[in-house]
Amino acid sequence: MNIEFGPELESFRQEVAAFLDTAPTPAIREAGRKTTSVFAPFEQAIAWQKILNAKGWAAPAWPKEYGGTGWSVEQRYIFAEECRRRQLPPLLPNCLQMVGPMLIDLGTEEQKRKHLPLILSGDVYWTQGYSEPNAGSDLASLQCAAVSDGDDYIINGSKIWTTLAHHSNRMFMLVRTDKTGKKQEGITFLLLERTDYPGMDIRPIIGLDGFPEQCEVFFDNVRVPKSGRVGAENDGWSVAKHLLKHERGGSAASPALLHNIARIRDAAKTTLSPFGGALADDPVFQRDLGELEADILSYRHFEQLAISGHPMVRDAAYPSMNKTMNSELSQRVSIMMTRVSGVETVPLQLEALTVGSNVAPLGTDFDLIAMPYYLNTRATSIYAGTNEVQRDLIARTVLAANR
């Protein structure tokens, strides 16, 4: 056992802190304060990515040869911690954490050369075309079809829950190229280099929090080049499964959760308890906050074991356990935030939530985001495979251990 961070990591932390204290613009900081989702406000998140990229820090987890930092896992964790501590907007995950790492692992040399630099620089943004109206948790039953036509595919069908598609200029997607065999075997993974192909129609969906984060995308005889295919035709399921691992595991999520606990604790100091005095001094509140924080700390310990390379990360259930813990803790944090804000959560404040708006919040910044954050966070147990699907996968490992 060895938990020492060592003095060189402390000086690294100071170097990171010095940069993070000065580099973000006021708009980027405002976006961080008004982030109510896994997806920070688009424009400022991209602006922050460009600043980090100029410093070489946009993709800490990527291999150095593709523009990563070469940092150790401990350094990456410290970086994530310092970013959350300053409440900076998280970088958008689709490119840097999903399609980028997937291309590094499975893309052709040409695909890597073409796409990776643009992903890093923030000049392109990729939306994920996986789910369909009739293929959610049962993703492999997807029907959006691509028919071969010379050097192209012709796509017909639709995709849904394509996050930020209305801001995106690229799309990675799964299409059905064979309807005859097992449903997993007729799927192909495609990279689309435009989102404005003739016949492509993107329609934003207003979410529970009042904002268009998700979209629906319709394909009517959309012709795309075959050069965008990753892996072999009909082998897209293995590409998708590989990418899912990046989506579900290997993150540093506990710093954000712990930061929110600190915000809750602060907010409770100035919130009146209905029994008199400050809510922060209410024994029931203290107990419940402590229970939530303790559970987050156990998750943090789980994350620390994972980044240390503990054998548990080789358990097939690891990505699903990570996703389930993280998503459900986020939801409990969001509930605790609304509990502190109480009746202040009731006013609808869409304008005040918009970055750069001149409409002031009706209460505190904390009150402003509590309800939208709660509403948006309902999605965490639904996306990336519902938590019911994750529990199926976890249970399979408990049962398989005995077969």
Add this chain to the structure above:
Amino acid sequence: MDFLFTEEQTMLRDSVARYLDKTYDFDARQALLRSEAPYSKAAWSQFAELGVLALPFPEDVGGLGGSVTDLVPVAEVFGAHLTVEPWAFALTLAGGALTAAGNHAAARKHLADLVSGTRIGAFAYDEHRGIAAPAQIAMTATPSGDGFVLNGEKRLVFGAAEAGFMVVAARAAGQAGDAQGLVLLLVDPRAAGITMTPFRTQDGRSAAHVRFDKVGVAGADVLAKDAHDLIAKLISDAILVLAAEAVGAMTALLRITGAYATTRKQFGVAIGTFQTVAHRLADMKIAHAKAYASLMYSTALAEAGRLTARDVSVLKAQVGKMGRSIAEAAVQTHGGVGMTDELSVGHYLKRVLAFEAMFGAPDYHFRKIGSSAA
């Protein structure tokens, strides 16, 4: 960073596991519980033989010069076998108090006996309805000459009736709630004025409530004054080792319940194919992963000398809460047969519940965490 045990730690764990696999299976444990014996003397000698009893003690009393964190990997194995011997209490609490007394003649002698396995030690700490923190100790040690006179009652003293020596935590000044005024005293369990009410615990251990009626303690038997921080340290050590036992029990429960859900058939299929059952298994595994991670992380912190009171609260509360949820889920998954004394699952339930109740229940620790920023 790494959270792995060393080769030596793993070797000792494996040899303890081999011994217990051979001699301490569930049936052997059931037979032991049905006998009059408070615990297995044969097992105790073997623990001494294997070096477990010597592990955390200094070499000049026959110890191996290790630390409490070295006990964690073996404690997991003890927990998986639901051993009833009072080793965790004797080593971390009674033995820890003697070690901290340093060059104290009587302490040295008892420590050597503890290491060799010739006698066990008990630690009298708990009082009415449990003590979550040392400052709440109320039982009085009235100063008398250079020693003290003990009056009052200590409860749930593990191994008290079998102990060759007893360390008593008592209050020489102030009142319950004060950190000041606590002492640790070495007492002969057979001294005049001591009355014991021995009993078996729900989870199969031997313990006693101990009454003290004008029990004199000589100055030479005072182990520590201003003992609050020392007692807190001993409790923290005990929590770490008992949490490791509980996690070992939880690991066993997950394995046993997974196996049962795979083989038990109802409606013509294995019950693990029902999603409600499968998801309960998934929740057990998630709870186990959290408890295990907190145990490993806390062990690494303890080894680095950086385990704070807040960290201990997290470990105690989380392992207690997760242990209960896993064990209750295990009983439910086993159905009717899970309700019987014949099956191990109920015994595991009782072991983790005992852990949950001791040294402050989860509610206490959660409130401690919630009322103080990190």
